[in-house]
Amino acid sequence: xxxxxxxxNFSGNHIWVKGMEEYRPIGAFSFLGRYxxxxxxxxxxxxxxxxxxxxxxxxxxxxxxxxxGTGRHYNIxxxxxxxxxxxxxxxxxxxxxxxxxxxxxxxxxxxxxxHQPYVVIAPSYMVYSADFSTLxxxxxxxxxxxxxxxxxxxxxxxxxxxxxxxxxxRQKGVLSLEQNRGNAKNRNIFMDTYIMKxxxxxxxxxxxxxxxxxxTLADIVNNACEELDVRGIxxxxxxxxxxxxxxxxxxxxxxxxxxxxxxxxxxxxPVYTRTNDSCPTQYFETAQVKGSVVSNGCLIEGTIExxxxxxxxxxxxxxxxxNSVVLPGAMIGEDITIDxxxxxxxxxxxxxxxxxxxxxxxxxxxxEDTL
Amino acid sequence: MKQNNMLAMILAxxxxxxxxxxxxxxxxxxxxxxxxxxxxxxxxxxCANSGIDVVGVLTQYExxxxxxxxxxxxxxxxxxxxxxxxxxxxxxxxDANLDVYRGTADAISQNIDxxxxxxxxxxxVLSGDHIxxxxxxxxxxxxxxxxxxxxxxxxxxxxxxxxxxxIMHTDEEGHIIEFQEKPExxxxxxxxxxIYIFNWKPLRKxxxxxxxxxxxxxxxxxxxxxxxxxxxxTLYAYRFKGYWKxxxxxxxxxxxxxxxxDSNNELDLNDPTWKIYTEDATTLPHYVGPEASIKxxxxxxxxxxxxEVKNSVLFTGVEVGEGAKIIDSVLMPGVKVEAGAVVQRxxxxxxxxxxxxxxxxxxxxxxxxxVAKRVKGVE
Numbered sequence: 202x203x204x205x206x207x208x209x210n211f212s213g214n215h216i217w218v219k220g221m222e223e224y225r226p227i228g229a230f231s232f233l234g235r236y237x238x239x240x241x242x243x244x245x246x247x248x249x250x251x252x253x254x255x256x257x258x259x260x261x262x263x264x265x266x267x268x269x270g271t272g273r274h275y276n277i278x279x280x281x282x283x284x285x286x287x288x289x290x291x292x293x294x295x296x297x298x299x300x301x302x303x304x305x306x307x308x309x310x311x312x313x314x315x316h317q318p319y320v321v322i323a324p325s326y327m328v329y330s331a332d333f334s335t336l337x338x339x340x341x342x343x344x345x346x347x348x349x350x351x352x353x354x355x356x357x358x359x360x361x362x363x364x365x366x367x368x369x370x371r372q373k374g375v376l377s378l379e380q381n382r383g384n385a386k387n388r389n390i391f392m393d394t395y396i397m398k399x400x401x402x403x404x405x406x407x408x409x410x411x412x413x414x415x416x417t418l419a420d421i422v423n424n425a426c427e428e429l430d431v432r433g434i435x436x437x438x439x440x441x442x443x444x445x446x447x448x449x450x451x452x453x454x455x456x457x458x459x460x461x462x463x464x465x466x467x468x469x470x471p472v473y474t475r476t477n478d479s480c481p482t483q484y485f486e487t488a489q490v491k492g493s494v495v496s497n498g499c500l501i502e503g504t505i506e507x508x509x510x511x512x513x514x515x516x517x518x519x520x521x522x523x524n525s526v527v528l529p530g531a532m533i534g535e536d537i538t539i540d541x542x543x544x545x546x547x548x549x550x551x552x553x554x555x556x557x558x559x560x561x562x563x564x565x566x567x568x569e570d571t572l
Numbered sequence: 573m574k575q576n577n578m579l580a581m582i583l584a585x586x587x588x589x590x591x592x593x594x595x596x597x598x599x600x601x602x603x604x605x606x607x608x609x610x611x612x613x614x615x616x617x618x619c620a621n622s623g624i625d626v627v628g629v630l631t632q633y634e635x636x637x638x639x640x641x642x643x644x645x646x647x648x649x650x651x652x653x654x655x656x657x658x659x660x661x662x663x664x665x666x667d668a669n670l671d672v673y674r675g676t677a678d679a680i681s682q683n684i685d686x687x688x689x690x691x692x693x694x695x696x697v698l699s700g701d702h703i704x705x706x707x708x709x710x711x712x713x714x715x716x717x718x719x720x721x722x723x724x725x726x727x728x729x730x731x732x733x734x735x736x737x738x739i740m741h742t743d744e745e746g747h748i749i750e751f752q753e754k755p756e757x758x759x760x761x762x763x764x765x766x767i768y769i770f771n772w773k774p775l776r777k778x779x780x781x782x783x784x785x786x787x788x789x790x791x792x793x794x795x796x797x798x799x800x801x802x803x804x805x806t807l808y809a810y811r812f813k814g815y816w817k818x819x820x821x822x823x824x825x826x827x828x829x830x831x832x833x834d835s836n837n838e839l840d841l842n843d844p845t846w847k848i849y850t851e852d853a854t855t856l857p858h859y860v861g862p863e864a865s866i867k868x869x870x871x872x873x874x875x876x877x878x879x880e881v882k883n884s885v886l887f888t889g890v891e892v893g894e895g896a897k898i899i900d901s902v903l904m905p906g907v908k909v910e911a912g913a914v915v916q917r918x919x920x921x922x923x924x925x926x927x928x929x930x931x932x933x934x935x936x937x938x939x940x941x942x943v944a945k946r947v948k949g950v951e
């Protein structure tokens with residue numbers, strides 16, 4: 202049993218994924234056909250032996266709650282373990298006040314009551330695999346107050362723009378947290394993942410609340426960098442931050458490359474999700490599918506190239522799906538061509554003959570839309 | 573139980589010896605089918621979808637895997653209060669010697685104590701090795717409407733094949749007049765599907781008597797049904813229309829898989845109102861490589877396909893290497909076909925590896941080739 206309580210945090214109000222986020226929080230976004238983004242942090246926790254997990258939801262809880270359910274599919278002990286879904290009590294009409302700190306303090310007694318002396322906090326909107334048990338052991342051994350996980354990238358000029366970066370000294374001490382403004386290529390992207398003692402976490406929540414009603418956890422940790430021993434640990438392997446439509450699209454498309462996918466998926470480190478009991482996918486005589494990831498329950502008569510196809514999609518005869526991410530239950534009609542699109546759940550494309558965008562700015566087709 | 577006062581008992585003890593190496597280590601009901609299922613998922617899912625919530629599964633032959641598999645009733649949603657799947661292998665009792673199940677009827681007889689704990693009004697007896705979707709609640713409604721003592725589900729089969737089945741000869745209203753087990757000259761083409769509904773109390777009496785009868789085979793088809801007819805009981809034939817397959821041989825198991833490839837196939841596993849539930853595999857969706865080609869095939873999650881797949885059914889976690897060709901074949905879970913190998917008209921058993929450029933099966937073979945051992949590749 203882990204010494205840490207797992208906390209899955211929501212995205213702050215500076216992040217907004219056009220279109221998709223109108224329907225659900227980022228954690229509930231369908232990912233690589235059969236997953237949801239939140240399956241990754243929860244599976245990381247479950248595989249690390251963390252079986253007390255709190256999931257915080259800021260808005261639009263429906264699809265996330267439906268997906269998480271009792272959490273049994275995450276392979277956590279059904280008696281000793283628990284997946285606890287917590288809602289932030291919205292503060293009036295102004296979303297600016299709906300910070301993670303506000304959510305934590307509204308549910309403070311749930312955090313205080315847990316028996317674990319440490320907390321591991323991970324975001325519901327980032328995709329990576331990490332062994333929190335090793336990270337926790339390192340954190341305890343290092344005697345640091347807070348450990349932050351970061352990923353060094355060389356493309357921070359035009360990606361990860363909504364993320365925070367860590368300014369580190371040579372000993373990996375964190376000097377400050379700063380929003381990535383895209384003015385340098387090489388950056389240490391903060392993975393919004395924290396490890397600390399639970400008591401310190403509670404102190405920080407209280408302190409943040411007294412300093413400003415708009416403070417987030419990242420803000421108060423940035424504030425604390427001078428007084429506390431805050432250290433960064435570099436993460437290796439696959440990392441994606443789903444913080445806009447482009448990053449959602451790119452993360453799906455880049456994982457079509459099987460080599461790339463093996464840096465995220467590992468037989469020894471399974472990613473759990475809720476099963477839908479769909480039957481296998483049926484390919485018909487006219488199907489032409491290359492370089493793609495296809496989920497179960499699809500009926501495929503058309504052409505698919507370099508795309509991710511969600512559960513239960515129908516690709517009709519003569520349809521061409523290229524460089525696209527098609528979410529579960531969508532239908533691409535006869536002789537329709539789509540290129541560089543994100544097709545949201547249950548959309549039907551029957552009339553529009555061609556929907557084409559360029560890969561830098563993928564198009565978005567709304568949920569349940571008929572085009 | 574409360575829903576319809578009917579308890580289901582699935583006969584899953586058979587070996588299925590005509591499936592050869594496939595059933596060396598597992599019982600026939602545990603054999604894989606349709607990409608992600610096991611055969612026993614069909615009667616279990618049918619029970620769950622028909623609102624039957626207590627199911628006994630009678631196991632005997634190589635039952636370790638089957639026992640643990642069916643015991644997880646949650647997979648089929650059979651885990652609510654007062655609901656459950658009970659695994660019932662032969663067991664030692666205080667008042668009787670430990671004995672194997674001597675026949676289909678004996679398997680039920682030996683579990684009378686279990687059935688009594690629920691004291692159901694009706695009992696549904698199913699076979700664990702048939703592939704079909706059926707609403708047993710409808711059958712029960714007809715059983716009640718006809719005031720029958722027993723109802724047997726039947727399906728029309730071609731007359732020329734009728735001598736392979738137990739044949740029911742009925743009057744115009746569907747009452748069974750005569751039962752012929754594998755007759756040379758069948759009087760009808762209504763074959764028994766091995767699905768029975770009995771009123772429990774009278775059946776219980778009959779079973780107790782049958783247990784003591786030294787001349788009995790303790791079999792429903794051979795003993796119990798003829799006994800009921802001889803006693804002038806009301807036996808009703810419930811006509812089923814739809815897909816039904818007894819997969820007794822390698823050829824028929826292969827065929828049943830191939831049936832899924834027809835568009836609008838009768839079994840329609842994609843029907844959201846009657847899903848077949850099975851074990852959830854923690855795998856990725858399937859990967860289709862840049863040089864792959866997949867035509868008229870059924871492919872499930874966890875597969876990695878880099879070669880050519882045609883007219884085939886690929887089960888969970890199958891890998892097809894670059895340039896490999898899979899034609900008219902069934903690849904069971906975890907089969908790995910290395911680059912350049914050719915598999916044709918074959919059924920490859922669970923986890924078998926087919927080496928580089930190996931050739932398995934042939935296009936014009938009379939029977940489907942069963943590949944149950946590793947095939948070495950060309951070095």
